[in-house]
Amino acid sequence: MAVLSTPKSAVELASKGRPLKEHLFRVALLSSLAIALIFLGMLLIYVLEEGWPRLSPTLWENMPSIRRPETAGIQSGIFGTLWIIGLTALMALPTGILAAVYLEEYADRTRWYNKVIELNISNLAAVPSIVYGILGLGIIARWLQFGFTVMTGAITVSLLVLPIVIISAREAIRAVPPSIREGSLALGATQWQTIWRQVLPASIPGIATGSILALSRAIGEAAPFLMLGAATLVRFNPEGVWSSFTVLPLQIYNFISQSREEFHVLAAAAIVILLAILLLMNSVAIWLRNRYQKRW
Template sequence: MANDKQISDLSLIDQKRINIRKIKNNIFYSILLLSILFSILVLCILLYQIFSEGIKWIDWDFITSMPSRSPEKAGILSALVGSIWTIGLTALIALPVGVGTAIYLEEYANKKGIFYKLLTINIANLAGVPSIVYGMLGLAVFVRFMNLERSILSGALTLSILILPTIIVSSQEALKSVPLSLKEGSFALGMTKWRTIAGVTLPFAIPGILTGSILAISRAMGEAAPLIMVGAAGYIAFLPSGPLDSFTVLPIQIFNWTSRPQAEFQNVAAAGIMVLMVLLLSANAAAIILRNKYQKKID
C-alpha cells in the first residue's frame, strides 16, 4: 500500500510538472505569436502609408524624368539606372568570387589546418560588421588607393565585399547538403574531382546557393551608408554610361527627398520607395524562378 501511495504521489508530481511545462509553452508561444503579429501590423501600417502617399505620384513621367528642385517635376530615372548598374556589377563580381571561395573551402581546403579555421571564423565574423565600415574600406581602397574615383565600379566593389560573407556561408551550407553518395558515384564512373564538382555537386547545390544570393543581393540593393562613403551623389542630372561614371542609387535619392523641407517631397520619396520595392521584388522573383527551375531538374 505504501508503494502504491508513493507511485501515486510521483505520478501527481509528474503531472504537475507536465502541466507547468504546458503553461510555460503556451505563454512562450503566445509571446512569439504576438511579436510576429505586431511586426506584421507595423509593416502593414508602413506599406499603407507609403502606398497611400506615393501612388498618386507614380506615372511614366516620374519614371523617365531626372531629379528636380520642384517636386512636381522630380523623377527617378538617374537613380533607377544607377541602381541597375551598381547591382548588376555587384552580382557579376560577388557571385563568382563567393561561390568559388565556398567551393575551395568545402572541396579543396584542408579542413584540419589552421588556415581553414582562421578563414572560416573571419568570414563568419565579417557577416556581422556594420555596413558603414565597408564604406570606409571602399573609400580608402577603391576610391583613393586604386584611383577609381567616386564611380559606379567603386560602389559595386564595396557592395561586393559587403555581401561576400553571406554568399560564401550560404554556398558552403548548400555544398554540404549534397549527398556523399552522389559524389562517390561520380568518382566510381571515373570522373575527375573538378568534373564531379561541375557536373554533380554544383547543380545539386544551386537552389541553396541562389537562396543565399537572393538575400545578399537584396541587402545590397537597399544599402545607402557604404555608397555615401564612396561618393554616390544625392543629385545626378544625367544617366551613367559606364562603370567609371558618377552615380546615385534609389536609397540615396529617397533619403535626399525625405530630407527636403517641402511636404510634397515626402510623397515623392514614398513613390521612390515603391519603385525600389518593385525593383527588389523583380530581382527576387527572377532568382526564385531560376532556383525553382534547377530544383525541378534535381527532383
C-alpha cells in the first residue's frame, strides 16, 4: 500500500514568501499592543500623580460636597455602584445563562423565531449604551412609573449587559466537547441532567469570565444614568431599590465639571478607586479561568 506524502519542493513553494508576511503581521500586532500599553501606562501614571494627595480613608468614608472639596468623599457613589452591580448580577446573569442554555441545547436552529432571537442578540450587543438609557427613561422610568430609582438603573444596565452575557455563555457551552454529552446520554441521563451535571460545570470558567467582564463594563457606564436623570450629587447611601442613587462615573463627571482645582484632584482620586474596582474584578475573572479551565 503506497503512502501518500507531500513532495519537499511543493512544501517549499507553498511556504515561500510566508515568513516575511508572518513577521510583518507579528510586528504590527506587537506594535499595536505596545502603543496601547504605553498610553494606558501614561494615563495611570497621570491619574495616580494627580489623585495621590486625596487617596486616604476620608475619600471613601465621607459624602460628596461642592463647598468643601478638601473633605469631600465618594461614599454614596461607591454604595450606589455596589447596589446597581448587585441587582444587575441578580437579574442579568441567571437570565443570560438560561437563554444561552436554551439556544445551544434546546433550540431548533431551523425555526425562524430562533434565527430572529440569535440575530437580535448579536445586534443588541453592538447598540450604544446611550440607547439603553433612552429606553430606560421612556419605558421603565416613565411608562412603568419606576421613577429615577436604583431599580430603574439596575434594569437598564441589565438590558445593556444581557447580550454580552448570553454570547459569552454560549461560547463557553459550545466549547464543551460533544463526547461529554454523548457519554452522559449513553449512560441513561436525561438531557437536563446532562446539562446540569456535565455541561454547565465544564463551562463555568468561560461563563464566569464573560459575566464578570460584562459587569465590569457596567461599572464604568455613565451615559445610561445621565439619560435616567440620576443625581450627580447625593449625600446619602441608597436605602433600598426604590431609593435615589448616584454612581462613581457620575460623581467623577460632576467633580471634573467644577472649576476649582481641588475638585479635579478629587476626581482623579475617584478614578483611581474606580480603576481599582475594575482591576479587581478582571483579576477575579482571570483567576477563575485559570483555576477551573479544562483542556480537552
